[in-house]
Amino acid sequence: MKNSPLRLSASLAIALLILTDTGTLRADTGTAPDSVEPSVAQSTRAIAGQLLNQLGQKLKTAMTTDGPLAAVSVCKEAAPSIAKSLSAEHGIQITRVGTKVRNSKMGVPNTWQKEALSQFEERLSQGEKPADLEYWQVIDSGNGKRELHYAKAIMVQPMCLSCHGQASDISTPLAEKIKLEYPEDQATGYSVGKLRGAVVITKPL
Ligand code: HEC
Numbered sequence: 001m002k003n004s005p006l007r008l009s010a011s012l013a014i015a016l017l018i019l020t021d022t023g024t025l026r027a028d029t030g031t032a033p034d035s036v037e038p039s040v041a042q043s044t045r046a047i048a049g050q051l052l053n054q055l056g057q058k059l060k061t062a063m064t065t066d067g068p069l070a071a072v073s074v075c076k077e078a079a080p081s082i083a084k085s086l087s088a089e090h091g092i093q094i095t096r097v098g099t100k101v102r103n104s105k106m107g108v109p110n111t112w113q114k115e116a117l118s119q120f121e122e123r124l125s126q127g128e129k130p131a132d133l134e135y136w137q138v139i140d141s142g143n144g145k146r147e148l149h150y151a152k153a154i155m156v157q158p159m160c161l162s163c164h165g166q167a168s169d170i171s172t173p174l175a176e177k178i179k180l181e182y183p184e185d186q187a188t189g190y191s192v193g194k195l196r197g198a199v200v201i202t203k204p205l
Contacts, residue, residue, distance in 0.1 A: 032136045036148060040205070041136070047090055048152045048199040054082050060159070068162045072177050075163075080106060091204070096154065098197035102164075102178075102187035112137055113200050116151035120195055130155045135198075138205065146205040151198040156190045164190045 032041035058078045062071035083095045083106070097109040099117055109117055116135035123133060133153035141147040161169040163178065164187050170178075178185055190196060 033138055035138045035146070036136065036205075040148070040203075043090075044092075044148065044150045044201055044203060045134075045152070047086055047092065047094060048150065048201060051082055051086055051094055051096070051199055052152075052154070055079055058082075063159065063162075068171070068174055069177055072163065072174070072181060076103075076181055079103070093202040095200055096197055097200055098187050099195050100186040100189070102182050102185045104182075104184050107187075107197070109198075109200070112139075112149050113151060113198065116149075116198055116200070117195065120151075120153045120198065124195060130193075130195075141204070148201070148203040148205055150201040150203070153198055154196045156192050156194045156196045158192055160190065160196065161192065164188055164196065166191070 032038070055075075055078060058074055059071060062074040066074075079096065080103075086092075086094050095106050097113050097117070098107045099121075101107040116137075119135060120133045124130065130153055135149070135151040137149040139147050139149065156164060162174060163170065166189060167175075170188065187196075
């Protein structure tokens with residue numbers, strides 16, 4: 001009975017029902033939806049972790065060896081280039097977006113990314129741990145294709161304040177340098193523990 005045609009077509013009908021009923025399959029919680037294979041979920045998570053680690057290390061080294069002024073240039077070059085090479089390597093799109101934005105080309109959240117950020121804010125206010133904040137969504141991208149959307153929260157740590165903190169946290173030369181490089185900068189005024197943004201990944205399934 002295990003693989004009877006009846007059983008198979010019944011499961012197919014249920015799967016179709018779910019698909020047509022919701023249009024998009026989604027699960028906005030910390031766990032990946034059933035439609036995402038565990039191996040895909042795991043590798044997506046790992047890639048987001050790589051971006052955060054590589055960038056974090058570069059930033060830390062630059063801050064301690066060359067100081068925050070030089071670190072602005074490191075951020076400016078390293079962040080987009082790490083994102084670009086991870087995207088090419090894995091056939092995905094990965095970037096960072098902000099709740100307030102410094103890089104107006106790469107850092108502005110689109111609709112689903114905004115939704116992820118506002119969901120993170122809400123889950124934080126309900127006491128959820130920052131480390132658990134992930135967002136998963138699978139959409140039907142047309143022609144029978146599906147696309148995975150993933151976001152992981154980025155929180156403000158003490159090290160971030162010299163470039164994203166209150167006016168009193170940011171030295172005058174640093175503020176001037178940021179203004180020069182990013183005339184439209186909005187990404188200041190943060191304090192430790194606030195949601196700074198997210199790593200976001202779009203992956204064709
Ligand atoms: C030395 C200054 C500096 C420090 C310290 C710093 N940042 Fe940034 N941050 C920048 C710059 C410059 C950009 C724009 C990078 C780019 O052009 O992609 C940026 C962009 C970002 C973005 C992308 C969204 C946006 O606004 O463009 C996030 C998220 C972010 N920073 C988080 C952090 C976090 C979290 C920390 C602390 C762990 C941190 N930053 C520390 C300078 C800094």
